[in-house]
Amino acid sequence: MENNKYDVVIGLEIHLESNTKTKMFCSCLNDPDERKPNQNVCPICMGHPGTLPVINERAIDNIIKLGLALNTEISSYTKFDRKNYFYPDLPKGYQISQFDYPVCKNGYLGVMVEKGIKLMRINRIHQEEDAGRLAHTNDATSSLVDYNRAGVPLIELVTEPDFKSAGEVIRFAKELQLIAKYLNVSNANMEKGEMRIEVNLSLKEKGEEELGTKVEVKNLNSFKAVEKSILFEIERQAKILDKGERVVQETRGWNEAKQETLSQRSKEDSDEYRYFPEPDLPPLEITEKRIATLKSQIPELPQNKRARIEAEYGINDLKVLEIFIENKDFGEYFEKIATEISNWMIDKKIEESKAFELFRLASNYLTSDLIGLSGGKIIDFSKNIDPENFAEFISMIYLGEINSKIAKIILKDMFELKKDPSHILEDRGLKQIDDGDEIDNIIEEVLENNKNAVEDYKKGKTASFQFLIGQIMAKSKGKINPDKAREILSQKLENIQ
Ligand code: ADP
Ligand code: ZN
Ligand code: MG
Numbered sequence: 001m002e003n004n005k006y007d008v009v010i011g012l013e014i015h016l017e018s019n020t021k022t023k024m025f026c027s028c029l030n031d032p033d034e035r036k037p038n039q040n041v042c043p044i045c046m047g048h049p050g051t052l053p054v055i056n057e058r059a060i061d062n063i064i065k066l067g068l069a070l071n072t073e074i075s076s077y078t079k080f081d082r083k084n085y086f087y088p089d090l091p092k093g094y095q096i097s098q099f100d101y102p103v104c105k106n107g108y109l110g111v112m113v114e115k116g117i118k119l120m121r122i123n124r125i126h127q128e129e130d131a132g133r134l135a136h137t138n139d140a141t142s143s144l145v146d147y148n149r150a151g152v153p154l155i156e157l158v159t160e161p162d163f164k165s166a167g168e169v170i171r172f173a174k175e176l177q178l179i180a181k182y183l184n185v186s187n188a189n190m191e192k193g194e195m196r197i198e199v200n201l202s203l204k205e206k207g208e209e210e211l212g213t214k215v216e217v218k219n220l221n222s223f224k225a226v227e228k229s230i231l232f233e234i235e236r237q238a239k240i241l242d243k244g245e246r247v248v249q250e251t252r253g254w255n256e257a258k259q260e261t262l263s264q265r266s267k268e269d270s271d272e273y274r275y276f277p278e279p280d281l282p283p284l285e286i287t288e289k290r291i292a293t294l295k296s297q298i299p300e301l302p303q304n305k306r307a308r309i310e311a312e313y314g315i316n317d318l319k320v321l322e323i324f325i326e327n328k329d330f331g332e333y334f335e336k337i338a339t340e341i342s343n344w345m346i347d348k349k350i351e352e353s354k355a356f357e358l359f360r361l362a363s364n365y366l367t368s369d370l371i372g373l374s375g376g377k378i379i380d381f382s383k384n385i386d387p388e389n390f391a392e393f394i395s396m397i398y399l400g401e402i403n404s405k406i407a408k409i410i411l412k413d414m415f416e417l418k419k420d421p422s423h424i425l426e427d428r429g430l431k432q433i434d435d436g437d438e439i440d441n442i443i444e445e446v447l448e449n450n451k452n453a454v455e456d457y458k459k460g461k462t463a464s465f466q467f468l469i470g471q472i473m474a475k476s477k478g479k480i481n482p483d484k485a486r487e488i489l490s491q492k493l494e495n496i497q
Contacts, residue, residue, distance in 0.1 A: 006203040006241065008234055009211055010169055011161035013198040014176065016186040017130060018062045018153035024129040025053030025096065025281075030152050032187065032194070037146035045151030047092030052280050055080075059153035062185040063103045063127050064286065064294050066155060069179050069301055070122055072107030074291050079283040080127075083273045088145055089132040097156075099275040102126035103286070109179075110303065111171040120172050121160035130154040155186065161200065161211065166230040170223055173197055178302045178326065190222055197226050201233045203241060212237075212247065217261050219253040229254045229261055236261070305331070313338055313363070314356030320367050327378045330366075333387065337362050340391030348395075362394045369408065373415045385414050393421040400481045406430050433479045442480065443488055446471045447496075457493060465489070 020030050026044035034040055044051045067074050081099035104125035110117040132150040136143050157176070163169050177195055180186040188195040197220050202212035217233060220226045237247050252261040300308070302325050309331070315321050324331035341358050344350075370385075371378060385393075393410065396402045402410060402425070413424045425431050433439055447454055450471060457464035472485045 005206065006234075006238055007206055007208070008164050009161045009202045009204060009214075010163035010165075010230065011200040011214075012157075012159045012163070012169065012172070013200065013216075014157045014159075014173065015130075015196040015198075016066075016155040016157070016180055016188055017194040018059050018155050019184055019186055020056055020058045020062065020153055022056060023151040024056050024059055024127075024153040025151060028151065031148075032192065034148050037144070037148065039148055041147045041150070045091075046147065053096065053278075055281060055284065056153060059127065060103065060284065060286075061294055062153070062183075063125060063155050064291060065183050065298060066157075066180065066185050067104030067107065067125050068291070068295055068298060069183060070104070070107040070109050070125070070157075070176075072104035072122060072125060074104055074286055075101060076286055076288075077101060077283060078103045078286060080278040080281045081275045082278050083128075083275055085273060087131070088143065089134050089147075089150070091132070091147060091150060095128060095131065096278055096281070097128035097275075098126035101283075109172060109175060111168065111175055113168055113171070118162075118168070120162045120168070123158045123160050125155060125157045128154045128156055161202075161214075166227045169197075169199065169230060170227055173223065173226065175302065182299055182301055182328065193221065196220070199226060199230060199233070201230060201237070202247070203234065203237045212241075213249050215247060215249065215261075216251045217254055218251060218264070219255075225254050225256065228259065232260055309335075313359040315360065315363055317360075317363075320363050323367050323378075324363075329380065330378050333382055334363060334366055336382075336387035337366070337390045337394070340388050341394060344391055344395050354398075358394060358398055361397060362390065365394065365397075365407075365411065366390075369411055370415065373412060381415075384416075384418050389414060389420045396421060396425075400483060401432055402430070403478060403482055405478050406432075430479065432481055433476055434481075434484075439476075439480055439484065439488060442475050443472055443485070443492060446475055447492060454493070454496060458496070465493075 017032075018024075018030075022028060023030050023040070023045055026042050028040040028042050028045055031040060044053055064074055078098065078101045080096050082094040083097045083099070084094040086093055102124040105123065107122040107125070108119040109122065110119050112118075130149045130152040132145050132147040134143050134145055159172075163172065173195075177188040177190075180188040180195070186194055190196075199217040199220065200214045201217065202214040204210065204212040215233060215237070217229045220229055233252075240247050248263075248266070250266045251264045253264045254260075255262050306321060306325055309315050309321060309324060313335075315324070324334055338359050341362060342355065345352070345355060345358070366381075370381060374381070393407070393414065396410075397404070397407050409428070409430065410421050410424050413419060413428070414421060417424070419427075433442075446468060450468060453464045453467050457468070468489060469482065469485055472480060472489065473482060476485075
């Protein structure tokens, strides 16, 4: 939101649960779908005395990959530290985290803003472990703890305070979520708490150099909540500053029911955590070779994919493009169809310059009609319609063998009956009439039965032409190509005196 008097300054701290088979420092399963509380626990993640943690190298691979995708430096030397605090969801009484030597530092991620691409700087990405989950009984007399999540590898990313609006924050967070999914580093589902965003926000008078006092907002479990909490905080802090008062540095929580942020606690300084090097873990050396290997495993990332799909297939409708980017499999399905279309074009010696027209036809049918047929959901459509059949369907529309009305019927049958389009056409008797005599007969008959309209047309009433076309289409049950019908009808009308 724009505010005339103040500049909005926002920095983010984002946690991502890392995708691994086992937890960060023990061999308990890291299973997002576990059913029973305290099913995956052991003496190590419960912090029993005498147990020793072991670093999960796959988790380190994940964080390195994320760092590479976000243009950070990967430290050759990194180590773990204990962050000490007491809370019932933290059985060890400390969290193993990283203080002064994070795995990744100084990166950036470009996001689209009104004026083009803005680079949001990333201060650091470090490795830590998650805590358990508390559940409170309905009568509010007791709390239950589930330690399944305790010790699950957690990636923390800290940005510089580069954001000026809720829009910039959401765009960054969504792009980060996509990258994490493309890398398979995290499922990054916000509702499941696999991606958690903390917003640090302050205001300063316009033009003022020095940053104002910030407030940290937690408990944001949807993008909507992130957006609303930012708008709320801007208003709240502006009111305080307007009165000439000072903003208190504190942690606030988003209250979904009240739609406001509420004070949770005054902010602790990092020295209150009494960070000290984790005595049970050796520092970690990350070799150039390891980094190179991981780099080679990084797939095409969303930003490159956007540019490529636009250039290769001429998809410039941003909404359509984003559907393919956000739904990786669906995007790949489209690309397979496009390949089939290209093959078909070569086969039929169709000019290459027509390719974009065909690809766009395909992308429109995919993102509107086909998704509509599955009730608005994006599923694995290749199970119903293989790419070759979809390409054939598009070629039929392109060649005018079927009109858009028939196309809808055929696509529905393709989806529901898993049949190929040419068979459906035959079975339903929908094949277009391309026999010249038959078309002639139908049009003659229509002219014979609508003498008034013909007369009107001759007197200059152009709307009658469309009426006659309608009659022809109805009589032929839509099986005459409308362009052809128009052409022949105007010829015939010319000839009538
Ligand atoms: P702290 O020591 O309080 O945790 P950090 O310097 O580690 O503060 O920053 C935490 C987050 O807060 C970062 O994302 C950073 O960009 C952001 N931040 C720091 N100062 C401000 C500020 N004045 N206004 C808004 N965000 C800020
Ligand atoms: Zn364990
Ligand atoms: Mg901090």
